[in-house]
Amino acid sequence: MSSTSVVYLKDHNAGKFIEANLIDGLTREDVEKAEADWTPFLDEQVKRMEETGVPRRQWPQHRHWNWRDKYDATEEYLAYRMFGIECQSQIQGLMLVLTAGKNSKIPSQKGKPLAYVHFLAAAPWNLASIVAEPRFSLVGSILVATAIHLSMEEEFQGRIGLHSLPQSDDWYRKTCGMTDLGPDQTVQNLRYFEMTPEQASGFLR
């Protein structure tokens, strides 16, 4: 069952905060709508990058993600929760979180359960790697805050873990203050980050 709560995004065109909905439990229609909005925009931008000679390493690294597949693969599992932020009739960010079977790797927290952020992405028009002037900011922070709240709700005390795409490593390390546990050879050498209960409190303060 889906529920919504009010959050706020910073609209760069208007220069102010505007109301948005955080949706917990997206429907397939929501995800299809997001894909229908995101994919043509993303394809157009990738084509532009290709034509203007932007090196492939600078292209958005999650351009191949298919959120419908992710939805279909996980919708029957209670342990997976999919969240979206809707604003101005469009989905501005999506996140898939796993709430079972993942434990902390940080020595002080070792073995304690955490919420694992399986996938997190902002709409392509909100990505600095794609557009010179992203439309909204706060999508990432609100989704991370959501994962922390979910972790607390599951009595994991705010512990979360995720594998960052290289373009976002600095954001998780410096801006979110997560612990960088280094490249994970089992997950395409992506860097694995975790947030302890103390870091989670710090992030929400």
Add this chain to the structure above:
Amino acid sequence: MKMNLSKEWLIRRAALDEKQDISAGTINLNKLRAISPATQAKAVHASTETENSNPAFGILINLWRRKKGLRIDELAEKARVDVAELFEIERNLHYIPEPRTVFQLAKTFDLPQEKMLELSGNLTVRDSSLGQEAVRFAARSESVEKLSKDEQRALEEFVKFLSEK
């Protein structure tokens, strides 16, 4: 879920988030199998293996690419797939590529998508004869710059087998 985020928090975080990329998650779906509804009916289950036990997919792509006289980056452009993943497919014969990549390559080479999904380790199909045929194909192929006559023949026979209904 109630989110109580103060105005001060929003202002501070908005400044920190500006012009940042925030993506997390694996680049492919190896850890989260996903298949199209069209293929689900025939599938016993989507593979949960993290390695493809059958090396034929990578070999097929390698031979087909060379047959077409394409470099890896040229094929990546043509199929609109990531060059790094294409390298991985050819270099690590037990790598399971992302389903989208398999679809794109199947489309580019005009090969049947479901069999390519099965060959790539994304899908397990009941009573499939593909496995044995693929092993025979793989055993006849060697990684050399130019296709040998035997490789050429093996490729043609295997593609014919793949294309059979």
